[in-house]
Amino acid sequence: MKKRNIEIDIEFNILTKKKKDKVHEFSLKLLEEVGIEVTGEKMLELLKNNGAEIGNDNIVKIPRKMVEKAMKSVPKEVILYNRDGDPIINIGEENNIYFGSIAEQLEYLDYKTNKSRRFMREDMKTMCVLQDYLPNISFTTSVGLIDGVPSSVAGQIGFIETLRNFSKSIHVVTSDVDALKDIVNISKDFVGGKEKLMEKPLFMYYAEPIPPFKHPYESNERLMVCAENGIPVVYMPYSMMGGTAPVTLAAALAQNNAEILAGMVMTQLVREGAPYIYGSMPTVFDMKSTIGSYGAPEFHLAVAASSEMADYYGIPFYGTASVSDARTIDMQSISEIEMTLFSSILSKANLVHDIGLLEHARNISPVAIYISNEIIDQLKNYTKGIEINDDMFLFDTFKNIGPGGHYLNDESTLKNFKKMWYPKVFTRNSINPEESDLMDRVIEKIDYILKNHKVKPLEKEKEDILKKYEKELLDR
Numbered sequence: 001m002k003k004r005n006i007e008i009d010i011e012f013n014i015l016t017k018k019k020k021d022k023v024h025e026f027s028l029k030l031l032e033e034v035g036i037e038v039t040g041e042k043m044l045e046l047l048k049n050n051g052a053e054i055g056n057d058n059i060v061k062i063p064r065k066m067v068e069k070a071m072k073s074v075p076k077e078v079i080l081y082n083r084d085g086d087p088i089i090n091i092g093e094e095n096n097i098y099f100g101s102i103a104e105q106l107e108y109l110d111y112k113t114n115k116s117r118r119f120m121r122e123d124m125k126t127m128c129v130l131q132d133y134l135p136n137i138s139f140t141t142s143v144g145l146i147d148g149v150p151s152s153v154a155g156q157i158g159f160i161e162t163l164r165n166f167s168k169s170i171h172v173v174t175s176d177v178d179a180l181k182d183i184v185n186i187s188k189d190f191v192g193g194k195e196k197l198m199e200k201p202l203f204m205y206y207a208e209p210i211p212p213f214k215h216p217y218e219s220n221e222r223l224m225v226c227a228e229n230g231i232p233v234v235y236m237p238y239s240m241m242g243g244t245a246p247v248t249l250a251a252a253l254a255q256n257n258a259e260i261l262a263g264m265v266m267t268q269l270v271r272e273g274a275p276y277i278y279g280s281m282p283t284v285f286d287m288k289s290t291i292g293s294y295g296a297p298e299f300h301l302a303v304a305a306s307s308e309m310a311d312y313y314g315i316p317f318y319g320t321a322s323v324s325d326a327r328t329i330d331m332q333s334i335s336e337i338e339m340t341l342f343s344s345i346l347s348k349a350n351l352v353h354d355i356g357l358l359e360h361a362r363n364i365s366p367v368a369i370y371i372s373n374e375i376i377d378q379l380k381n382y383t384k385g386i387e388i389n390d391d392m393f394l395f396d397t398f399k400n401i402g403p404g405g406h407y408l409n410d411e412s413t414l415k416n417f418k419k420m421w422y423p424k425v426f427t428r429n430s431i432n433p434e435e436s437d438l439m440d441r442v443i444e445k446i447d448y449i450l451k452n453h454k455v456k457p458l459e460k461e462k463e464d465i466l467k468k469y470e471k472e473l474l475d476r
Contacts, residue, residue, distance in 0.1 A: 004094040009385030012346040014305045020312045023250070027258040028064050035061040036209075036262050040217035042224065046269045067261050070268040076314045078232050078275050080139065080169040081200045083458070085191070088169040089138055091316040091350040099321070099376060100139035100171060101355040103127050103162045104146050107363035111446050114328050114439070116363045118147040121161065126450060128165035130366055133453040136376040137369070139169035141206070141353060144179065153473040155179035159186065159203070160466045165455050170203040171234075171353065177221045180205065184229050186469050190462055198230030204277070205231050209259045211239035220266060227267050227274035234318045234351075235263035236279025240292045243285035249302055252282040257309055264315075277351065279318035280306035294323040294360040295336035304347035311348040319349030322372040327359045329367050329439070337368060338375055345379045367442050374425050381421035 015023070035053075038044055038060045048054050053061040077092035089098050107116040108123045124146065131137045142162040144155025155174035162170055174180045187202040188194050207222035209215045226233035237259040239245035245252040260278050267276045283292045283299035293299060303319050310317035321344035326333035337356075344352045354361070356368035397412045407413050425441055458466070 005096040005098070006345070006380055007384040008346075009387075010346070010383060013308065014301065015308045020309060023254050023257055023309060024312065026254045027261055028067060030213075030254060030258040031062040031067065031262060032064065033061070034213065035059045036213040036215050036259070038215045038220065040220040043215075043217075043220040043266060047266070050269055062262060062265055066265050070261075070265045071313060073268050073272040074264055074276050074315055075273060078204075078277060078316050080204055080232065081202065082168055083163055083170075083190070083202065083462075084167070085200045089351070095311070095348065095350065097345065097349055097352065098138040099136055099352045099355050099372075100141065100169075101127070101131050101137055101322075101353075101369050101372075102357060102364050103131075103140045103142045103166065104158050105143060105357070105362070105364035106145050107359075109328060109358060109363045109365035109367070111366040112443055114367070116327065116359075119145060119364070121146045121148055121157070124158065124161045125165050126366065127364065127369075128162055129453055129455055130369060130446060130449055132166050132168060132455050133449045134369065134373040136373045137168070137355065139171050139204075139351070139353075140166055141171040141173060143173045144175055150474070150476075151175070153179070153182075153476060156182045156186070156473050157470065159183050160470055163190070163466060164458060164463070167455055171206065172203045173206045177218055177225065180222060180225055182469075182473070184225060184231070186466070188229075189465050189469075194229065201231050201275075203231065204234065206234045206236065206279075207263075208236050208238060208279075209263065211237050211244040211259065212255055213259065215259075215262060215266070219263075223263060223267050224270050227270035230275070232275035232277055233267065234277040234279040235260055235267070236281055236318060238281040238283070238292070240283055240285035241298070242287065243292075245282055249282070249298065249305070253280075253302060253305055253309070256280045256282050256306065277316045277318050278306075278310035278313070280309075281320060282306065291325070291360050293325055294320075294354075294357070295325040295332070295340070297339070300340050300343040304343050304349075307348035316350045317348060319344050319347060319352045320354050321345075321349075321352045322355040322368065322375075323357045323361070324368075325358075325360050327363070329365060329371075333358055333365075333368065334371065337372055341372060341375050342379060345376070345383055366446055367439070370442055370446055371425070374423060378421060378423070378426075 047060050051066050079087050080089035082088050104124050105119050108119040109116045131140050142158035144158045149157050188197050191197050205226050209219050237256045241247050241252045245255050264276050267274050282302040284296040286293050307317040321340040322337045324333040324336040355372050356365050394412050
């Protein structure tokens with residue numbers, strides 16, 4: 001077995017084998033006895049022809065055997081590529097974990113003023129260049145929320161802008177199926193045809209049902225388009241305990257798990273072997289504010305438990321971290337960022353999205369992304385654990401130094417001290433300034449990156465393809 005990309009040598013589990021068995025069995029019971037609501041003639045016909053029971057109001061009951069059949073064909077490995085066709089993300093038996101952020105959002109938290117405003121198209125380059133530079137960011141997400149662009153084509157323009165300014169893996173969210181189809185067409189031309197796109201997908205996609213148990217045409221059609229074109233698809237129910245999911249963690253886990261298994265069945269019915277990624281966000285419905293909390297400890301406990309269910313099935317998991325309910329960079333946001341990253345890096349997650357997302361998914365912060373990169377480095381040093389063997393006990397060093405001595409000049413210190421983690425932006429000054437200058441140093445670092453980091457420009461032929469589509473989209 002290959003060594004995973006981030007070493008994990010400490011034990012961390014939320015669910016025992018017995019608990020995972022119970023969640024699985026109860027999920028199957030929900031699919032068989034409660035069912036899901038499905039709209040869309042093509043998907044209903046596929047389900048019916050393969051053994052599902054279609055009842056009144058398009059309530060579909062999926063038998064265990066359909067889930068078990070889908071489990072056999074769903075890929076256990078997913079490879080994600082960049083715009084040059086190079087593998088960036090490899091999820092399989094190594095159980096690797098990769099972190100990703102967002103290229104655009106409703107609001108942008110200005111890194112110099114710490115105040116939010118509408119996200120503009122020109123902000124996308126800032127986000128993409130910063131994330132392209134940071135070593136712990138492996139993918140970014142184009143969402144289609146940029147201001148100043150017609151909403152009907154914002155997703156497509158966001159994808160084009162991300163392709164221009166980001167050289168790692170791209171994740172895509174669109175507001176509708178037509179935007180997804182446009183992006184598939186752009187991608188086919190960009191890589192040289194459908195076969196090449198299926199061989200090396202240019203992007204992965206995000207779709208979701210509507211909890212509880214509604215899988216509308218828009219969701220099903222997204223699954224179909226992705227399966228037919230070899231696009232890895234994340235299917236992620238976002239449920240709120242006490243609102244759109246039952247209030248207990250066990251019930252919310254089972255509901256989300258059932259929704260995800262249903263999506264897996266539908267994807268494999270469209271095309272056996274279609275790449276499918278398990279995603280789950282069972283959070284808290286805050287009864288005081290009526291928000292779905294992004295910083296709640298129960299949310300991240302449930303996400304980590306969900307990652308163990310994905311591992312139970314042997315399929316990749318898409319998690320969430322470095323998020324907060326706070327609006328700006330403050331003590332709350334940094335506290336929640338650290339807590340959520342710690343939870344994710346210890347979990348069985350393979351892809352972790354939303355790095356630097358604040359105010360329960362309303363704004364994105366370059367500062368939060370930069371600091372998250374530092375925290376991920378910090379946690380990598382924690383999760384590698386402690387090597388225990390005879391060499392590590394340094395017995396000869398003890399003999400040489402003896403009682404009352406010191407180890408500062410010893411050869412073992414000189415050989416090994418650089419293996420310790422040293423921060424790049426956090427400080428360990430012997431004398432600290434009267435007021436924190438962390439934000440000033442982060443601003444300076446981001447300014448430097450944006451001025452000096454140059455993303456490799458696209459070949460003229462590929463840039464011409466993007467310009468052609470951009471003109472066509474904006475002329476609609």
